[in-house]
Amino acid sequence: MALDPNREDFVIGVIGTGAMGRGIMQVAAQGGMRVVAYDEKAGAAESAVQEIRRALNGLVEKGRLEKNEADAAVARITIAEGIPQVAAAADVIIEAIIERLDVKQNLFETLDDLTKEDCILASNTSSLPVTAIAARCKRPERVAGMHFFNPVPLMKLVEVVPGLKTSPWVTEALTVIARRMTRVPVVCKDSPGFIVNHIGRAYVPEAARIVAEGIAEPADVDRIMTEAVGMRMGPFTLLDLIGADVSVSVMESLWNQFYCEPMYAPHPILKARVSGGLYGRKTGAGWYAYEDGKRVEPPRPELPTARPSSVWVSPRHPGESAKAIALLQRLGATIEDGDRPSPNALCIVTPTSGDCASEIVQQELDPKRTVALDTSFNFEKHRTVMVPPGIDPAVRDAAHGLFGSDGAGVSVINDSPGFVAPRIVAHIINIGCQIAQQKIASPADIDLGAKLGLSYPFGPLEWGDQLGASWVLEILEELESFYNEPRYRPSPWLKRRAWLNLPLATPDGRG
Numbered sequence: 001m002a003l004d005p006n007r008e009d010f011v012i013g014v015i016g017t018g019a020m021g022r023g024i025m026q027v028a029a030q031g032g033m034r035v036v037a038y039d040e041k042a043g044a045a046e047s048a049v050q051e052i053r054r055a056l057n058g059l060v061e062k063g064r065l066e067k068n069e070a071d072a073a074v075a076r077i078t079i080a081e082g083i084p085q086v087a088a089a090a091d092v093i094i095e096a097i098i099e100r101l102d103v104k105q106n107l108f109e110t111l112d113d114l115t116k117e118d119c120i121l122a123s124n125t126s127s128l129p130v131t132a133i134a135a136r137c138k139r140p141e142r143v144a145g146m147h148f149f150n151p152v153p154l155m156k157l158v159e160v161v162p163g164l165k166t167s168p169w170v171t172e173a174l175t176v177i178a179r180r181m182t183r184v185p186v187v188c189k190d191s192p193g194f195i196v197n198h199i200g201r202a203y204v205p206e207a208a209r210i211v212a213e214g215i216a217e218p219a220d221v222d223r224i225m226t227e228a229v230g231m232r233m234g235p236f237t238l239l240d241l242i243g244a245d246v247s248v249s250v251m252e253s254l255w256n257q258f259y260c261e262p263m264y265a266p267h268p269i270l271k272a273r274v275s276g277g278l279y280g281r282k283t284g285a286g287w288y289a290y291e292d293g294k295r296v297e298p299p300r301p302e303l304p305t306a307r308p309s310s311v312w313v314s315p316r317h318p319g320e321s322a323k324a325i326a327l328l329q330r331l332g333a334t335i336e337d338g339d340r341p342s343p344n345a346l347c348i349v350t351p352t353s354g355d356c357a358s359e360i361v362q363q364e365l366d367p368k369r370t371v372a373l374d375t376s377f378n379f380e381k382h383r384t385v386m387v388p389p390g391i392d393p394a395v396r397d398a399a400h401g402l403f404g405s406d407g408a409g410v411s412v413i414n415d416s417p418g419f420v421a422p423r424i425v426a427h428i429i430n431i432g433c434q435i436a437q438q439k440i441a442s443p444a445d446i447d448l449g450a451k452l453g454l455s456y457p458f459g460p461l462e463w464g465d466q467l468g469a470s471w472v473l474e475i476l477e478e479l480e481s482f483y484n485e486p487r488y489r490p491s492p493w494l495k496r497r498a499w500l501n502l503p504l505a506t507p508d509g510r511g
């Protein structure tokens with residue numbers, strides 16, 4: 001390795017001291033490295049240092065940092081008067097300027113001429129190809145991506161992205177430096193969206209399709225994904241927080257970079273909201289309404305008072321029907337045990353492999369009095385009840401009343417292959433598998449990326465193993481054949497591991 005990234009007097013140069021550059025300066029200084037920072041806007045670097053001082057003092061007040069450590073970290077930062085000063089001092093320069101390829105290329109070309117030979121040039125770009133940023137450098141082998149997340153001090157993940165010409169020692173050095181900054185580095189190929197923004201193409205777009213198809217209301221999708229699945233934020237809450245303007249442009253950019261790959265397609269209903277200025281929190285109106293900056297919670301649907309006189313649970317999926325029966329017993333329902341339902345019973349089916357309620361009903365049951373219960377995820381707090389076309393509204397309300405009778409939330413949704421939760425989670429897992437298949441990152445780094453970069457409860461591959469790769473494959477195959485769309489085609493990575501009953505982290509035969 002040409003450069004020793006463990007050297008004690010290591011110097012990090014930071015160019016661009018806005019939201020990201022400031023955070024990078026802070027974690028580098030807290031990691032014991034010296035920092036030389038420059039911003040072209042007069043006073044910007046000084047105010048970044050003030051902000052860092054304020055943030056560190058806040059940690060001292062909370063007892064999370066010693067006063068002398070905070071002072072020492074701030075003392076390690078110097079402000080440069082120009083780029084040559086940064087170039088002369090730094091061992092690694094991290095660029096966090098405006099997200100424009102031509103401007104970044106100019107800067108890297110300048111840095112390439114001014115810096116010592118083994119100085120690493122890193123870009124914090126979130127959407128531009130690292131290889132393109134390095135294209136005008138004479139020594140592109142020392143250029144790489146070092147993608148931090150916002151806010152940097154709180155988000156531990158760093159994606160280290162070697163371009164096509166980057167030398168291995170540069171990637172290795174950047175992972176060491178990331179660790180010195182107390183970050184968790186993951187390594188990924190120079191590919192659109194790297195790891196995290198690539199995985200993120202599943203959640204919101206699939207939720208948007210579900211809403212666009214009239215399957216469920218946005219608030220229902222949010223409740224299902226948080227309360228049953230354990231996501232930290234529902235997709236529509238997330239959209240409102242980030243802003244539809246920003247989210248849709250990231251979606252479109254990624255989709256275009258993958259040459260309109262249907263798996264990543266955004267949905268037109270999202271674009272329409274951007275045109276209408278319904279960005280979310282920042283415009284005071286999005287999928288939710290806001291008053292004085294606070295979200296107005298939509299009222300939960302009132303619980304119907306009606307209850308079914310008796311229920312009959314289809315034995316078609318024994319494991320799932322047993323879960324439904326255990327729940328119904330706790331709810332005090334009268335459960336029939338005959339082979340067929342009595343004429344007035346509420347019939348409950350438990351599709352587990354992506355079948356619609358209608359698909360099961362057509363074979364053996366009466367659509368007027370059959371509902372489907374999602375037993376795939378935790379249904380203690382929230383339950384999804386799916387109804388086929390033709391359901392008797394009184395039966396639907398009685399089922400709703402019964403499933404909510406212990407205070408749990410209930411979402412009554414229209415028929416969908418894979419309800420709401422299984423189809424969204426299967427889509428996330430499938431995209432994680434695609435990333436593994438394309439060797440963009442290792443299975444372990446894909447999982448870390450989802451957990452630390454997106455706050456998902458599990459990484460896509462470990463989640464697939466928990467739920468069962470064969471189950472995920474069945475859901476996707478059902479979605480693919482139902483909609484006849486390549487969007488849902490299962491990744492080769494998933495198919496082979498499901499067929500062979502192998503963990504999803506298993507590498508390909510040749511590695």
Ligand code: NAI
Pocket residue numbers: 015016017018019020021038039040041044095096097098099100103107124125126127147148149150
């Ligand atoms: P920002 O607008 O807060 O800060 C950019 C700073 O760079 C400004 O202070 C500006 O004066 C300075 N600057 C612009 N051109 C310059 C130049 N040629 N030389 C020196 N200084 C220059 O932007 P932010 O959000 O910090 O983003 C910076 C980079 O980080 C972008 O590439 C962005 O895509 C990336 N990024 C942003 C994330 C975010 O959530 N904001 C997350 C991850 C990456």
